Amino acid sequence: MKIKLLLVEDHHIVRRGLVFFLKTREEFEIIGEAENGEEALCFVQKEKPNVVLMDVSMPKMDGIEATKRIKEYDETIKILMLSSFSEQDYVLPALEAGVDGYQLKEVQPEQLVASIIAVHQGNANFHPKVTPALLGRLAVKKEKENxxxxxxxxxxxxxxxxxxxxxxxxxxxxxxxxxxxxxxxxxxxxxxxxxxxxxxxxxxxxxxxxx
Missing domain, CATH: 1.10.10.10 (Winged helix-like DNA-binding domain superfamily/Winged helix DNA-binding domain)
Incomplete structure (x- = not known):
């Protein structure tokens, strides 16, 4: 069974590029596209994607807020953040919102495919450049736990x-x-x-x- 994808990206050229590439993969079925978080939220309330490929910075509703609301609506929907930013100011809010993975737009195509499959299977997946932010979060969590x-x-x-x-x-x-x-x-x-x-x-x- 194919993995049903929703692509959320405000830049038309980037979104079309993702569609063009992912449609060539037999593992996936693209069931929808959205330009912002509001559209994404409306879509998941009508259709149920397995994985949402979510941009961070978008008009009307950004990817962080959209992730939070989608997870509140249906926590079984997996969300893979696809961003240009690896800084903690972006990564940590995404983690708190409930993303299942965080990849950078510079990622190689095959790695993106692997990331989508990984989060669909319930495995967290993060770009190596995001690791410092993850370690920082774990350190804070450990301090709170102790x-x-x-x-x-x-x-x-x-x-x-x-x-x-x-x-x-x-x-x-x-x-x-x-x-x-x-x-x-x-x-x-x-x-x-x-x-x-x-x-x-x-x-x-x-x-x-x-x-």
């Missing part, structure tokens, strides 16, 4: 002592710092972990393995 990474080494030590049920005076003696310094660290810990008091901080530490 809340203790935002605490300084000393704040982590104070949190461990809080989890043991120790008072500020006891913590000061244990860490060889003043009681006032402990109070400052405790305030910082509560603020960074977004908890209201020491008890919540202690529970948070135990729950997330910070004790």
């Amino acid at each position: 809340p203790f990474s935002m605490l300084t080494k000393r704040e982590q030590e104070v949190l461990r002592e809080i989890a043991k049920g120790r008072s500020n005076k006891e913590i000061a003696a244990e860490l060889h710092i003043t009681e006032q310094t402990v109070k400052t660290h405790v305030s910082n810990v509560l603020a960074k972990l977004e908890v209201d008091d020491r008890t919540q901080a202690a529970l948070y530490a135990v729950k997330h393995g910070g004790n």
Whole structure:
């Protein structure tokens, strides 16, 4: 069974070039074309493409917003972003919107074919030049998943002592710092972990393995 494609590209010459090439491939059936995100959204509500080949920068509704809305309408539709831009300002919003792949317009024809097939099969596919943006996103995600990474080494030590049920005076003696310094660290810990008091901080530490 052929993969049903919707091509979304505001530049007529680029779109015609894609149509001309992809029609030569027996794997694909082009069931529609759109010049902007609004047209793409209307199309998917009437027909169901397997894969949408989506440009980023377009009038009326850009590819980011269109991706978001299409995924909200039917998350099973795969979206491969085809863009001229590899910068994080374009790649990260596309990822957040839910694209299944991100290729650059400089990609070789055979690689584009492979990318379309890959996303259709449920495999994420990204151009090598997009990798730095992906790594940056993963680093941020990892930091969010590990809340203790935002605490300084000393704040982590104070949190461990809080989890043991120790008072500020006891913590000061244990860490060889003043009681006032402990109070400052405790305030910082509560603020960074977004908890209201020491008890919540202690529970948070135990729950997330910070004790």
